[in-house]
Amino acid sequence: MTAPSLESLLAVATEEDVVTDELAVLKASPTPFDVDSWAITSVPRVLLAAFARAAQKLYALVPKIAAGGFVKLAKGDWLSLLSEQNYDEERDSATFCTRKVRVTDAGGAPVTIAVDALVLKTSTGLVFTSRLNDDGVTAPTVPASGFVDVNMLATKAGTAYNGSSGGWEQVTAIPGLTFADAPAGVVTPGTDDEDDDSLANDDAAKWSTLGCGCNDAAHIYNAKHAPGLEGDEVTRVKVRRHTPLPGQVTLIVAGPTSSGADGADALASDIVDAIQEYIDPTSHLGKAPTCVDVFAESAKNKVIVITGTVTAVSTEKAYAKALAETALNAWAASAPLGAKISREKLIGKIMAGLSDAEGNDSTIATPAADVVLAANEVPVFDFTGLTWVDA
Amino acid sequence: MASDDPTLFRDYLAAWIPRWMGDVGREFGLRLGLILDGVAQGAIEAVKVRFTRYAPEDALAFLGWERGTERWPGESSPAYAARLQRAHTTASKTDSDKGVVDEFAAVGVTAADVRNNQWDWDGNPGNVVPWWARLWPIITAGLGWSGDGAWDDDASSWDAVSTDVWDIVGAGVDAVAAVRRLVHKMTGSHTLIPAIIVAMSGEVWDFPLGGVWDDGEGDWEEVPVEIAYLEGY
Numbered sequence: 001m002t003a004p005s006l007e008s009l010l011a012v013a014t015e016e017d018v019v020t021d022e023l024a025v026l027k028a029s030p031t032p033f034d035v036d037s038w039a040i041t042s043v044p045r046v047l048l049a050a051f052a053r054a055a056q057k058l059y060a061l062v063p064k065i066a067a068g069g070f071v072k073l074a075k076g077d078w079l080s081l082l083s084e085q086n087y088d089e090e091r092d093s094a095t096f097c098t099r100k101v102r103v104t105d106a107g108g109a110p111v112t113i114a115v116d117a118l119v120l121k122t123s124t125g126l127v128f129t130s131r132l133n134d135d136g137v138t139a140p141t142v143p144a145s146g147f148v149d150v151n152m153l154a155t156k157a158g159t160a161y162n163g164s165s166g167g168w169e170q171v172t173a174i175p176g177l178t179f180a181d182a183p184a185g186v187v188t189p190g191t192d193d194e195d196d197d198s199l200a201n202d203d204a205a206k207w208s209t210l211g212c213g214c215n216d217a218a219h220i221y222n223a224k225h226a227p228g229l230e231g232d233e234v235t236r237v238k239v240r241r242h243t244p245l246p247g248q249v250t251l252i253v254a255g256p257t258s259s260g261a262d263g264a265d266a267l268a269s270d271i272v273d274a275i276q277e278y279i280d281p282t283s284h285l286g287k288a289p290t291c292v293d294v295f296a297e298s299a300k301n302k303v304i305v306i307t308g309t310v311t312a313v314s315t316e317k318a319y320a321k322a323l324a325e326t327a328l329n330a331w332a333a334s335a336p337l338g339a340k341i342s343r344e345k346l347i348g349k350i351m352a353g354l355s356d357a358e359g360n361d362s363t364i365a366t367p368a369a370d371v372v373l374a375a376n377e378v379p380v381f382d383f384t385g386l387t388w389v390d391a
Numbered sequence: 392m393a394s395d396d397p398t399l400f401r402d403y404l405a406a407w408i409p410r411w412m413g414d415v416g417r418e419f420g421l422r423l424g425l426i427l428d429g430v431a432q433g434a435i436e437a438v439k440v441r442f443t444r445y446a447p448e449d450a451l452a453f454l455g456w457e458r459g460t461e462r463w464p465g466e467s468s469p470a471y472a473a474r475l476q477r478a479h480t481t482a483s484k485t486d487s488d489k490g491v492v493d494e495f496a497a498v499g500v501t502a503a504d505v506r507n508n509q510w511d512w513d514g515n516p517g518n519v520v521p522w523w524a525r526l527w528p529i530i531t532a533g534l535g536w537s538g539d540g541a542w543d544d545d546a547s548s549w550d551a552v553s554t555d556v557w558d559i560v561g562a563g564v565d566a567v568a569a570v571r572r573l574v575h576k577m578t579g580s581h582t583l584i585p586a587i588i589v590a591m592s593g594e595v596w597d598f599p600l601g602g603v604w605d606d607g608e609g610d611w612e613e614v615p616v617e618i619a620y621l622e623g624y
Binding site: 007 | 414415418419422423425426427429430433434436437438439440441445446447448449450453454456457458459478479482483484485486487490520521522523524525575576577578579580581582583624
């Protein structure tokens with residue numbers, strides 16, 4: 001028997017598909033059933049429909065089973081299982097956001113806030129509870145007629161808790177206090193569960209660990225998996241062969257964020273140090289083969305200043321501006337080292353949230369052309385010079 | 392198959408239908424059983440499809456992506472599936488001379504590696520810093536390329552994306568790129584590869600006949616010889 005194609009196994013059958021199959025099979029009997037004469041409300045058609053409803057649940061398992069064998073195709077729990085069992089890779093769980101909230105006393109007595117004693121919610125109903133001070137020992141105390149910045153922990157994990165609070169409302173009932181975002185804002189951003197694409201890439205990257213550990217793929221894997229890293233601090237690695245000398249290797253590393261001054265390191269030094277210790281053959285943690293000099297180096301920020309004017313109809317302007325800034329930041333945070341930043345693509349992202357309505361337009365002065373980053377550079381977009389005006 | 396121990400739904404349902412429903416009822420049950428048998432077979436195939444021995448054509452690319460093993464230009468499905476099956480072994484040999492040679496052999500290409508201490512390429516032989524890391528893969532058969540009969544007779548450069556790489560005839564862009572990617576994957580990042588040498592006729596420094604330097608004639612001696620260079624790393 002000819003094996004079915006993967007595509008056919010991945011096809012999801014509907015109840016109607018199953019009924020169609022049923023009718024075709026009955027019609028193909030050596031003593032064919034006269035299915036065409038069966039009214040939709042006839043007993044056999046109703047029985048077939050009921051059968052199809054149950055059988056479709058079985059049909060639906062087939063594509064899940066098929067996809068579940070491929071890390072590129074498996075989704076959700078199927079991929080988690082495959083990753084765990086075949087690659088010893090766990091899906092990174094979502095983490096909780098911690099942020100500072102300034103708590104001000106309106107003129108009463110000092111108030112000490114124990115863990116969980118203060119519960120606040122944002123304007124969108126996201127709930128945070130109080131935590132100890134940064135020393136991890138003492139509880140924050142609001143001085144009389146003064147203020148203190150309190151660590152507040154999200155009650156659920158995820159990135160949804162990282163956004164603007166929109167103002168704070170107390171859920172508990174501690175009197176005489178007011179609340180506002182502290183300057184420090186989000187101290188530790190929350191993260192979502194690792195997505196399927198990221199986990200699948202981790203699985204595939206694991207193959208590089210089977211060799212001696214010194215080809216490009218192995219170096220990239222090691223840079224992303226140095227002990228002490230949480231798992232997502234390093235997302236971009238460029239292997240520079242014969243750098244600084246022939247026979248030596250330098251890994252340029254960057255993370256999933258994009259900020260900082262032009263020419264500044266894109267990645268914190270402690271992260272780079274952790275990688276260096278891991279890949280240094282003289283280190284007790286060394287992952288590089290003996291006699292191979294491998295160096296870790298942070299990527300450098302390349303600030304790309306965007307100037308110009310976006311003219312937008314007033315009903316679309318705020319949404320389009322927010323969308324553009326989010327898209328640009330996401331692009332910068334994921335652009336490969338040494339990437340070419342296309343001016344056309346950049347303008348496309350700026351205009352993505354605007355309709356074809358008359359009056360929507362843009363004049364982008366800079367960058368005036370595509371920007372080609374150096375091999376050790378990652379982009380940071382500065383769009384403070386991009387003006388949004390009403391059409 | 393005994394009806395009291397059915398392994399097929401069509402047998403089970405046909406046997407389960409009461410006798411009073413007659414042949415029509417039995418046939419009806421059998422036909423519905425066929426549907427369920429189809430689903431069961433689909434589930435079996437859905438499990439098998441992930442294994443290289445059974446994987447259909449369109450599943451190979453996904454296995455290849457997962458295992459970091461790209462399909463060689465013109466490689467047949469059975470050959471690619473076999474190579475995917477050996478991916479674990481192949482991966483364990485990355486960063487080694489044998490890894491390069493074996494992976495070329497797996498796609499039907501005969502090759503050898505020459506290290507810096509095995510010949511005097513440019514007056515910097517031996518294990519001397521910074522030249523110790525140099526390595527030249529030398530391909531002697533299997534690519535199906537040929538020389539144009541003249542050394543350096545045109546403006547071809549050390550250009551790996553050219554379709555006419557230093558006097559090669561028949562080397563398409565995809566094939567040249569595949570050769571370079573294979574070498575890139577199977578060698579360590581610290582390995583300095585000045586060039587990938589393709590010998591299309593004759594004997595280059597005793598390849599493929601005598602191994603490395605071992606017949607005492609180590610020279611560009613077996614004229615005529617046609618070689619080409621693909622840019623290294």
